[in-house]
Structures are given as structure tokens and as C-alpha cells.
Amino acid sequence: MRALTATLVLWAALPALAQPKIRWTPEKPGDGRPFLVVVEGLPAGAEVRATFLKQELAFVHDEGSKAYVALAAVPLGTLPRAHPLHLTAAADGGTQEATAQVKTAWIRYPLAEVRIKPQPGAVKKGEKAVDGRAKIREALARKTLERFWSLPFHRPLESKVTEYFGVRRLYMKMRGEEIVKKWRGRHMGLDLDGNGGEPIGAVADGVVATTGHFFGTGKCVYLDHGQGFFTSYFHMSEILVKDGDRVKRGQVLGRVGATGHVSGPHLHLAARVNGVTVDPALLLTLKP
Numbered sequence: 001m002r003a004l005t006a007t008l009v010l011w012a013a014l015p016a017l018a019q020p021k022i023r024w025t026p027e028k029p030g031d032g033r034p035f036l037v038v039v040e041g042l043p044a045g046a047e048v049r050a051t052f053l054k055q056e057l058a059f060v061h062d063e064g065s066k067a068y069v070a071l072a073a074v075p076l077g078t079l080p081r082a083h084p085l086h087l088t089a090a091a092d093g094g095t096q097e098a099t100a101q102v103k104t105a106w107i108r109y110p111l112a113e114v115r116i117k118p119q120p121g122a123v124k125k126g127e128k129a130v131d132g133r134a135k136i137r138e139a140l141a142r143k144t145l146e147r148f149w150s151l152p153f154h155r156p157l158e159s160k161v162t163e164y165f166g167v168r169r170l171y172m173k174m175r176g177e178e179i180v181k182k183w184r185g186r187h188m189g190l191d192l193d194g195n196g197g198e199p200i201g202a203v204a205d206g207v208v209a210t211t212g213h214f215f216g217t218g219k220c221v222y223l224d225h226g227q228g229f230f231t232s233y234f235h236m237s238e239i240l241v242k243d244g245d246r247v248k249r250g251q252v253l254g255r256v257g258a259t260g261h262v263s264g265p266h267l268h269l270a271a272r273v274n275g276v277t278v279d280p281a282l283l284l285t286l287k288p
């Protein structure tokens with residue numbers, strides 16, 4: 001009995017963990033878009049986790065904003081309504097739980113036709129693309145607990161956007177003026193214009209998850225930024241990193257080219273957050 005009383009007193013003497021304040025930015029994230037979840041009012045050293053639309057969010061304390069920050073995503077096709085975000089925080093002072101309702105928006109993605117033509121000189125004699133699906137799947141299945149990335153993200157190429165994310169596309173493979181193949185798809189990245197040869201910089205610190213010369217994507221690099229965040233860079237003329245390399249934000253990964261399925265030289269940038277492919281244009285603007 002005495003031991004039990006002592007335990008109770010010890011519990012009561014501990015300061016209670018304050019109720020955390022949850023906010024997110026942008027305020028009404030659209031389907032196919034990433035957003036930042038920011039948690040304030042907790043001491044440094046707390047363990048903060050959350051779930052949102054089947055995603056496990058991992059938070060890291062951000063010194064600049066004195067808040068805990070995590071990346072989250074709204075999958076394409078998510079209905080525009082309130083979706084619960086359940087948060088748990090644990091520190092020396094105990095644990096706290098909180099729920100927030102994240103209202104999402106519905107984005108009207110446009111429709112476009114794309115004519116794919118083999119680009120003269122894009123592939124050197126003797127070079128051949130291979131099926132990269134298994135390698136890419138394996139790279140994206142990596143579970144890296146450490147977080148390499150930090151804000152703000154780096155725009156990999158300073159050039160104009162030639163195609164936005166999410167556009168519904170009718171692809172037409174051309175041989176001269178003749179259509180040899182047609183298929184429907186969705187543009188799952190952001191196209192940045194190039195002439196060929198421009199350096200492409202990493203969006204954030206990370207590890208090279210895979211590289212290769214694959215069908216469709218051409219010469220490409222996939223980066224693992226940790227905690228479920230990946231970026232990829234397609235259609236390069238030249239790859240300048242190797243699988244497993246540690247890279248820094250802005251480090252040159254390769255050069256703009258016209259390899260794979262393209263209508264001309266450009267960078268196709270793609271981003272994945274917690275298994276969800278998201279609009280890289282929005283990602284590049286995120287601030288806590």
C-alpha cells in the first residue's frame with residue numbers, strides 16, 4: 001500500500017504536457033497536393049506522431065519556427081471535405097492526444113494531348129533503355145527513419161514550367177506525322193523547360209535511391225530524403241551521381257536531356273510523400 005501511494009505522488013508531481021496546437025499550411029490543401037503540418041506548444045525532445053488519410057506522419061522539431069513539422073499529402077481524387085488528423089505527443093511530462101479536421105479542396109485538372117517523338121541525338125549509339133519498374137518499386141519501398149530534408153526546398157532548375165502536375169493526357173507516339181500508338185495517362189510531375197545540358201540540382205539533402213536509363217523516364221535519378229519523402233528527375237542527358245551517394249540540397253544530379261518519352265528536352269520532376277505522388281510545384285513553395 002505504501003509503495004502504491006508513493007507512485008501516485010510521483011505522478012502528480014510531474015508537470016502535465018500542454019495541449020498541442022495543430023495548424024497546417026496551405027490552409028485548404030487540394031487533392032494531389034502536399035502540405036505541412038505544424039505543431040506548437042510542446043517542449044523540445046517530445047515524440048510527436050500523427051495519422052492522416054492512412055499516412056503515418058513523423059515530426060521533427062524545427063529550430064527556426066520552434067515547432068514540430070511533418071510533410072503530409074492529399075491523394076489525387078480525395079473528396080473535398082474534412083478529414084481527421086489524429087495526433088499523439090509524448091514527453092517527460094506525459095502524453096497528449098489531439099484531433100484536427102483538415103478540410104481539403106478539389107482541384108480541376110485540365111486535359112491535354114501530347115505528341116511523343118524520338119529525339120535525334122538524345123541517346124548515344126550503343127545506349128539502350130531497360131525496364132526499370134522493379135528497380136523503381138524497390139527504391140520507393142525504402143523505409144528510412146532518419147530525416148535528411150529541411151526547408152526551404154530547392155528548385156532544381158530555374159526555367160519556366162511547360163506542363164503542370166495532374167493534367168489528364170492523351171499520349172500519341174509519332175513516327176513522322178503518323179500516330180503509331182495512343183494511350184491515356186496522367187501527368188504525375190512538373191515539367192521545367194530546358195535546351196539540354198543545364199545542371200539539375202537536388203530538391204533537398206538525401207540518398208540516391210536508384211538511377212538508370214529506363215523506358216519512358218529515360219535517364220533518371222530517384223532521391224530518398226527520409227521519412228517517406230522521395231523526389232525523382234527524368235529525361236536527363238547525363239547522370240552525375242551513383243546509387244547510394246549522399247547528396248546535399250542543390251547538388252548537381254545530372255543534366256537536362258531528352259531521353260525517354262518526350263516531346264523535347266526538359267526536366268520532369270516528381271515528388272512522393274508517404275506513398276502519395278504530389279504536385280512538386282506546391283512542394284517547392286512550402287514554408288512552416
Ligand SMILES: [Zn+2]
Nearest residue numbers: 189190191268
Ligand atoms: Zn513531365
